Amino acid sequence: MTSNAATISEASPCQACGACCSYSSNWPRFTIEDDADLDLIPAKYVNDRESGMRCDGDRCSALNGKVGEATACGIYAVRPDVCRTCMPGDPECAMARRRHGLPILAAAE
Template sequence: MSDDPAAAASPCQACGACCAYSSNWPRFTIEEDAALDLIPSELVNDRLSGMRCDGDRCCALRGRIGEATACGIYALRPDVCRTCMPGDAECAMARRKFGLPALA
């Protein structure tokens, strides 16, 4: 865990596990076409169904899992990324994969 106050305010910036849990997870579901068109094409998978991944890791993720991370397209990220909340079941599952403790 980081001693950085910004990371304490947003545990996601010291984690990133949800963005590297599964290449099937960052998929598009309820976004409007106009919103999807704003995502850079090099970050969209070949099926146009979700974010491009390198292995299980979303290509928009910057930094090191469990240390310091950020989304390269945070303002444009898909709805599935917006619904994952710190400490929810999906967060806990992703953190477990990387050996990180669940958030309280």
Template sequence: MAGNAIEAADASPCQSCGACCSYSANWPRFTIEDDAQLDLIPAQFVNARQSGMRCEGDRCSALSGKIGEATRCEVYAVRPEVCRTCLPGDAECAMARRRHGLPLIASAQPD
């Protein structure tokens, strides 16, 4: 059973991190989404100005779990574009992981 948990973390380091979703209340902003895409995000996760995700402090309200251990996005399938563009090991990931005292991870390099 422990092997499966390790394999899952290796397959998606984001599921054992969540740092990018708890970095800044100003980061999870809507940018290129159209109204139909935004309507798919449950209202309780959208801020009062409807300009981005609602945050509790610096943490996105759609993030559940403990940073650096096990996290998940409650709206993963309909998350905003800004959330989709942050990739494991990229500059934004590294910045967020440093802020939370987590070790950096290697970014995936194209073949």
């Protein structure tokens, strides 16, 4: 483990991060969700093309809090599949954390 790496065993690393939710306006996209699942997402969080989440710049509009300190998803229970697949310490997590100047999480062994 490098000196700038945090461990995944830290309590709720995602709630102290939010980097993946503010990485790119193209990232929180809809891919394999069915219409019934998409209908559960409040319209105010869906982009005008209905192809993904509405963003303010690169930040998902459903993200609450300050990246790198304390964050929460405003629609966690009904978030898109792409949000469910990003896991602490995976390559996407590392890329997003790097962009925000946050230490990379060590992958679980």
